[in-house]
Amino acid sequence: MAKDKSPEAEPKRRRLPSAERRQEFILKAIDFFAEEGFESSTRGLAKKLGVTQPLLYRYFPSKEDLISEVYDAVYVKRWQPEWGDLLADRSRPLSDRLNEFYNVYTDVIFNREWMRIFLFSGLKGVDINRRYLRLVRSRILEPIVAEARHEAGLPPAEATDAQVEFVWTMHGGIFYYGVRKLIYESNVSDDQDTVIATAIEALLAVLPGKLANDT
Structure with missing residues (x-):
C-alpha cells in the first residue's frame, strides 16, 4: 500500500x-x-x-x-560581571575571595567544549585563546595583584609583567588541573576545592613579599 x-x-x-x-x-x-x-x-x-x-x-x-x-x-558571555565585584570586595580576606572566585570560575571553564575550543584555537593559530588570555590578565590577574598590594598595606601601583607572570603560575596550575581531568582524562584528585585552595595558599604565602621587594 x-x-x-x-x-x-x-x-x-x-x-x-x-x-x-x-x-x-x-x-x-x-x-x-x-x-x-x-x-x-x-x-x-x-x-x-x-x-x-x-x-x-x-x-x-x-x-x-x-x-x-x-x-x-563561549568566553565573553560566560564571564559573570559579579566576579569582578567579588575579587574587589575588600570587606573579606583575599584568600576567601580567591577561593570563592576560582570555585565559581571553574564551574564555567571546566567543561569539554570550553577546553577543547581553547586548545584547538591555540594549536591552529586562531585568535580565540590570545584574546581570552588578554581578558584573563585584565580581569583576573592584574586585579589579584592590586588586591594583594592593598592587603599587604602597599600603595597602589600598576602590575608589572613579572608580577602578573607570578600569578599566572597559580592560575595556570588550576587551569591545567582541568585540562588533565577533562581532556587527558588523567587520574586526578577528586577534591577540586582542596586543589584550588592549595594553589591559592601557595601564591599568597609568597606574593606579598615579592610585591614589597618590587616596590
Whole structure:
C-alpha cells in the first residue's frame, strides 16, 4: 500500500526567525569546533551544520566572523560581571575571595567544549585563546595583584609583567588541573576545592613579599 505523501502527512520544518537561526548556527558551530577543530572549510562546516554554504554566508560573511561569534558565546558571555565585584570586595580576606572566585570560575571553564575550543584555537593559530588570555590578565590577574598590594598595606601601583607572570603560575596550575581531568582524562584528585585552595595558599604565602621587594 502506497504511503500517503500529502502535505498533511509530512510536517514542514518550522521556519526560524533570522535571530533564532543565527543563534542555532552559533550553537552548532560551538559543537563542531569543539569536536573537529578549526581546519574545516566553510563548505565542510556548512555541510556539518546541515545548511548550504550561501545560506551560512548570509549570516556570517566569513569563517572568521563565525569564529568571533563562537568566542563571544563561549568566553565573553560566560564571564559573570559579579566576579569582578567579588575579587574587589575588600570587606573579606583575599584568600576567601580567591577561593570563592576560582570555585565559581571553574564551574564555567571546566567543561569539554570550553577546553577543547581553547586548545584547538591555540594549536591552529586562531585568535580565540590570545584574546581570552588578554581578558584573563585584565580581569583576573592584574586585579589579584592590586588586591594583594592593598592587603599587604602597599600603595597602589600598576602590575608589572613579572608580577602578573607570578600569578599566572597559580592560575595556570588550576587551569591545567582541568585540562588533565577533562581532556587527558588523567587520574586526578577528586577534591577540586582542596586543589584550588592549595594553589591559592601557595601564591599568597609568597606574593606579598615579592610585591614589597618590587616596590
